[in-house]
Amino acid sequence: MNSLQKVVIIEGCRTPFLRSGTDYMDLMSYQLGGFAIKGLLNKTGIDPKLIDGVIMGNVISNVKTPNLAREAALTAGVPHTTPCRTVSQACISANRAISDACLEIMTGTSDIMIAGGIEHTSDTPIQFPRKMRKKLFQAQRIRTMGDQLKFISSLRLSDFFPEKPAVAEYTTNRIMGVDCDIMAARFEISRVDQDVFAVRSHHLAAQAQAAGHLDKEMVDVMIPPKFKAITTDNGVRGDSELTKIARLKPAFDRKFGTLTAANSSFLTDGASAVMLMSESKAKELGFLPKAEVVDFVFTGQRLEDELLLGPAYAVSQLLMRQKLTLADLDVIEFHEAFAGQILSNLKALASDEYSQKYFGREKALGEIPMEKFNLWGGSLSIGHPFGATGGRLVTTTCNRLAHEKGTYGLLAACAAGAHGHAMLLKNI
Secondary structure, eight states: OOOOOOEEEEEEEEOOOEETTSTTTTSOHHHHHHHHHHHHHHHHTOOGGGOOEEEEEOSSOOTTOSOHHHHHHHHHTOOTTSOEEEEOBTBTHHHHHHHHHHHHHHTTSOSEEEEEEEEEGGGOOOBOOHHHHHHHHHGGGOOSHHHHHHHHHHOOGGGGOOBOOOOBOTTTOOBHHHHHHHHHHHTTOOHHHHHHHHHHHHHHHHHHHHHTTTGGGBOOEEETTTTEEEOSOSOOOTTOOHHHHTTOOOSSSTTTOOOOSSSBOOBEEEEEEEEEEEHHHHHHHTOOOSEEEEEEEEEEOOTTTOTTOHHHHHHHHHHHHHTOOGGGOSEEEEOOSBHHHHHHHHHHHTOHHHIIIIIOOSSOOOOOOGGGBOBTBOHHHHOBOTTTHHHHHHHHHHHHHHHHTOSEEEEEEEETTTEEEEEEEEEO
16 A cells, blocks of 8 residues: 655635624625635635645535535636535534545545635524425425415414524534533533633634734635625624623523623634645645644544533544644644633543543643643634634644744544544644
């Protein structure tokens, strides 16, 4: 068997991340993806004909565009001869897309790939109740006036009440926020600690905005028909204060919960895209890579009580495999689904007891150094488009490594279904 090709990251970008129901409201999901891919093509200056494939992650799909990657790529100017596919693994969908692209390059199947993700919760399809969907499906067989009258007479007012979408775990039927409330209580994460972390996220994101760090990873979006320019994330609140958010009531467990709207990530619309190449192809074409993809892992945990502990499992496994410690890392980026989720994962990684019992370690990985952790904000402040966040994490990690002149960058994320992901990058 031939040796595996080394995979390098050439560039990454994303659209501004916007709160759902704001300026992206009239767009379709594939259009957001098109903006991200087009922005990536423009930033790199590559001939689109050289792209071997496009893989995009997505969670909430629109029935009209089931293969979002294809529609987004065509919109961005990628030729129809380039195969495209859409993958889904909840909040690590973009991570899965990027990892799949890495595997294609490693094995020599492809040389140049675009991967990332799209999420447009404002474009969420709203379903009729099952009984109405059944009637509408059967209505395809209507041929005569009598059939039409029979169909109309069968309709009831309740048939037209839409099913309200919810971010709930199908197996346990629990909303993710409820799971996080349970986990935060289990790890004894206080409401104050969660609020403090949320304020930190917003303040660091605001500082990164002011310093131009976030601008470097974004492409402007011009929304037709008036082509309004969207140039910045609209969820960052640099004026967040602990005393103000402390007044908010619990959002999920109304009686005992510690999660609120302020220390939980908000519904977000956005898209991300990353260009990956084999090292040999990058040299051939004269591209200077930003980072090398060293390794990555995906994990699965118990749905009952570890739904959001994926980062701890994945990071522990990855660093053990690479024989690295926290001291070897210069940049650390975790997806912030909830402040309680982040703090629970950090506590698990620092616990000898938890590490011995569940991670197969003799000793805990240790305390994550906060001076390396999510220094440009995170999902709590920048936003979390489910299928796209992984692309942002990769791009931010690359850009921070360059800015901070670090060597190793680690990124990690949790996902519904009790999944986890971690990826190790090396600065070039």
